[in-house]
Amino acid sequence: MTHVLAAAVLLAALFPAQADGPSVRPPAFAGTFYPDDPAALAAEIDRSLDAAGAPGDEPAGRIVGLIAPHAGYVYSGRTAAAAYARVRGRKIAAVVIVAPSHRADFEGLAVWPEGGFRTPLGVARVDAVLAKAIAKASGARYRPEAFAEEHAVEVQVPFVQRALPGAAIVPLVMGRQTGATVRGLAAALAKTCLDKDVLVVASTDLSHYLPKAQARRTDAATAALIEGLKSETLIRKAEAGENVMCGGGPVAALLLYARKAGQARVRIAARTDSSSFGGPVVGYLAAAVYAAAPGATDGPGAFLDAADKAALLSLARAAVAEFLATGAEIEDRTGRAGLAEPRGAFVTLTRKGELRGCIGFIAPVLPLGRAVIRAAIYAATEDPRFPRVEPDELDGLRFEISVLTPAREIDDPRTVVVGTHGLIVEKDGRSGVLLPQVAVDEGWDRTAFLGQVCLKAGLPPDAWRRGARLSVFEAVVFHE
Template sequence: MGCEAVIAMTSIERIRPAAVAGAFYPDNPRILRRMIAEQLDYARGLLTPEVLARLPEGAPKAVIVPHAGYVYSGTTAALAYALLERGRGTIRRAVIVGPTHRVAVRGVAMSRATAFATPLGVAPVDVAGEARAFGFRPRTTRADAPDDILLGGYADFLRLPDDTYATSDSTAPALLLNEPTHAREHAVEVQIPFLQTVLGDDIDIVPLNAGSATPDEVGDALRAFWGGPETVVVISSDLSHYHPNAYARALDDETIARIAALDLPIHPNRACGAYPVNGLLDVCRNGLHTSDDGRTSNARERFMLRFLGCCTSGDGGEAALADDLTRPGVSEGVIHATRPAMVDRDEAVVGYASFAMWERNVDDDDGADDDDAVDDIDAVDDIDDIDDIDDGHVVDDGADRSAVLLGIARTAIRRYLGIDDAGDTMAATVDRLSARHPWLREPGACFVTLTEGGRLRGCIGTLEAYRPLGRDVAGHAVDAASRDPRFMPVTAAEYPLLGVEVSVLSRPEPMRAASRDELEAELRPHVDGLIIEDSHTGRRATFLPQVWDELPRPDDFVGHLLAKAGLPSGLTWTGGRIRCSRYTATAYREET
């Protein structure tokens, strides 16, 4: 059951209505879609292949975007959203953090809404994720408590009164529940139609309003929701307000330079979303998992924050790209943009800028070399009996790979559940293991499936490789145990009952089928995994090859996959409406 169905059926449903539709952006869905499409096309026209070659590949992990009326700041915001479009089908949750323009709070405020409405539809709120970050412990669900069942035990969380702060053992103690600050606030709302357009209308959100708070307090809130490739962080902020145009540009250039340099703190008189911005800069400077002194040595290497472009409300929607994106030979780190000529130097304007941040794979360990890594291989308990080195040659048979991958998955889950009290990070353990198994360092995409008593208990993965296979398995093992929205997180008591399967995927290949009949004829049962994407709605879904065991007929296989994507199971098509790709998967299962 998807998030939309869960929310629609609960009696404590709270849909926060659009507050600024018709003011900051059109309230007519058709006009709104056309405006966003035009602004994205404008941004794509600026982001030429030569420009994109100067940016990292893949979707950004976080963006900083303005939140004014679309006619003023939409094209500048579209620079970031055009890049974020790369994550469609992978990104399923957006953590949106804006400032508090109307109702002040101390801390980072969550709403008690179950969804936010826009003219483009309803965006479900990740209530379970909010409750977990808050430190809320759900009561046991009961048959006579339908709200608890439908909300995964978190119905009582939504009933907490305003100004209730996170529990003392929360990783983000500045989080609080406060409905009034969300009621009329526009900073989060204006981002949702862009997200619904570029990532799909079934995207989940976590709406946060950051009031008076220190950079590390907002940073801790971001760390609590950071997640993996399924999550993007959207920081909503404008720059200077109502200064003469010439002076505003100078102020904004200085602020842009400080943000790009991670120069904390940005003052609210330079950016209305200074508190959210400072939280992201805190993550960029101090990392996701702080050590005793509050810092990690590799944070600046892990995160790459890039300035994309800017404008003011006096520029008529004309965005200026960052100079280091437009000028060949200009070194990275240049923070200026060649702006258009000013129509009126003395016009009072508001400034806007967009940034994108990519998360890179770097070593998270203490710098131990490979020789030390080999000596410490027994950190992976489930595979400590493997002897795969013979006179310097690595033995890589299938049985060996199965033990290694399943061992990584189980070790990652045990670490997450606190069953293992290891003195090392899981990333460091995987890197040490990679010294003996170089194939773990190669980019790989996988799904990790958990079962309990033969029934599905969690399944999460990615379709395309973006990090080393060893780290991908470890990350998705934890995701399957803790982030599958269909299930409560796995508990330590359940661990002995879990079955683990790791499926390593080949690179998806487009299929030429122009109709449903052609697709079903081309499919290879029990061999092909299938990805379908509807070009009309952007809906996307996949079935692993293992699903053929339950749906052996191609028409059933395709029909159920269409339904999974939110499309009619009997849908037929000709031409290019439904785009299809197939892949194969090598499944590594535990012996029963």
Template structure:
């Protein structure tokens, strides 16, 4: 059967073609108008050819093929050197992120190698960041809100044009994630702690499960191979405490070590400090050290003057947490329990939260005019928390053999400090123990002993010395007894 095409059909087809051509023209003009930050170090720090770059990334990630990615990764700290030196370390962190993680934004924070602004430059002047693997959309509206809302932010193209610290992270994200959300590139071009606090305060509302923070930093610059391993280990331990002051203080201490040719312990100091300012005090954040190497481990690097590379993952995990209401109730239980003893009665709390009914240990310390007046604790997990605090408060007041019993007249003069010990977790390697954050509990047969986390603030021990002293002084197992004992870690919530 012959088919006939009507004039109306011809016109309809022509109109459709014109519509497609018009759309293509609009898209072309739109792309011509787009402000694209072109790659500055492709072909230098990493491969400029897309196919070869993809193949290189496949190799770097291949080592971590067995790693199960998580959707709870909140932030990573990764190096930004040439891929032949540091890409394996960077991949160890990006591999921790689930490929199908559905983030709303990715915030990139890195140091400025070219300009000092006494501010952080947010890349709101670009619509896209380009790499050989394609363009990544910049959330210009969010960039604008940050700049408008905080004087510590600005946009200065000089900070971005040749800066490699953020650029080299982008291909990792493009390779790892099925969908890369809009990015917020931030070059931190200040060392002012006041400025960093402003930046951290402005960014902290975005520190949640919906967003990922990528913090870019290399570590020791230009010491010898062995000196780099030494100083980089000290810096890593400081980061693992989660405390900004510990990190900054360790960098200053590293300078005083007199290590030959050590130019810096962390070129991304400001970016790392900003992240720690945001995460410090967040009980749900867990920091893990993943990999360490330095340029001397690469076949392309010597061992006389090296650069160090660490990777860390910050994850958000459900864990033991005390609300302000929980803390207030425990303080009330402690004081009222002591008071009730004078009347021969027992204080009966009501409306306790589920957390206060959880079984864990606690210490109660009494101070009078700043001096210790009694301290007793229970380390086991055989009583509910509210009951342990009641028992330990009365024991600190009336059973500490170092002090006379507390009188009723003294009670108004006493300050009560409570240290709640989170549930213990078995560890199998000392690398899982974070000095200053974790308490250690050592057990072997009938021998056991513990040091609270805050003991680390009173002594100048390495983590190995800390555990050895606990083994010898507390558990009675000798200096090396911990090596064949069961090790547990816990944290103390002190208030």
């Protein structure tokens, strides 16, 4: 009874009864999670934004969302700033902040429908029209208990106030992170926000209270899922309560929304953790989520010019020649910026039009120049389908390079476009990959392409119909 009364007193103190609804929510965490002095708070956020600097190479399209942590600023403020720096000063009318519920247990979504959120920097106005539209489309309800002790929305608001002055907010708290709630929110955002200058912020930390080495392995795997747009995997992990991130539902909803907005891409801006403070570790990640119009290119074609492509082909051939002669791996000494960006890449070797070797990296684990060097060596010496290339064969080989965009998981195989998409299939610990040009070269339609990638993985040809995970990627392909 005492606990219930205390909760009632807190709600009454934070949200006194008013004739005009919820009105303005006062700050609950100023002085603990962030400074309660206005000048000190503004100065801290501005220093962090300045330290993050302006973004470098960006994908095509507009930023439709951010992923930002919500710990105390001493722990994750600089990481959060790396996300907000991507949109600092841009024309944004409203910011939809989606946070997980850490205290209240409920189904669905809670919305703060009107009024505002007060911080030491002033009142951030709630866009009541947009809040009402999202609530109607998603089934969200006003639940004051969801906001009473919830820090995950509040700590984002001062960053919005400094990075995007004048932007309104729509605060949302997600209760139980079910697939239905996540997909419903993504559909609601698509219905209400796509034609507006709206930014969606998914508020989340990564793994919680793991030993440092385990935390970093777990967080790296989660970052790869986010960058790969693997929303369905994130939903499954959120529903299972896996210790990968507290806001998996909000993040998955943002990724699904971005895919509805166009060709979605994620750029990780920062990934840190609390290990420098001692004790078990909490992880933090900042990212920007982009959506480009269909047909737009973001990565390979956006930053590789003709000289970059020529340099990569030269590196691939030189790498194989040197390795066959001395067993040494050459370095990328071109100094070209486009080759320093981490990218997935494959090198394909052919002789008189027949395949002689093909190996590469799907994930952007290496700078592009080094990835091509290593893939070329592996294609010449490690492809299990062919004997090792001999030095006297080198002059007769043609080198082809495929530079890949990040893979993204898909739900509907009908979205696969032959000639545009490469395929990855995964099931029961098996996986297979086929590059986009393979389907064109072999004359396959979509169904044949899907069946062949399953066979490549050692799976039945209809595994794509029976629960296998499918991901697609695109490639810029060029050859000698």
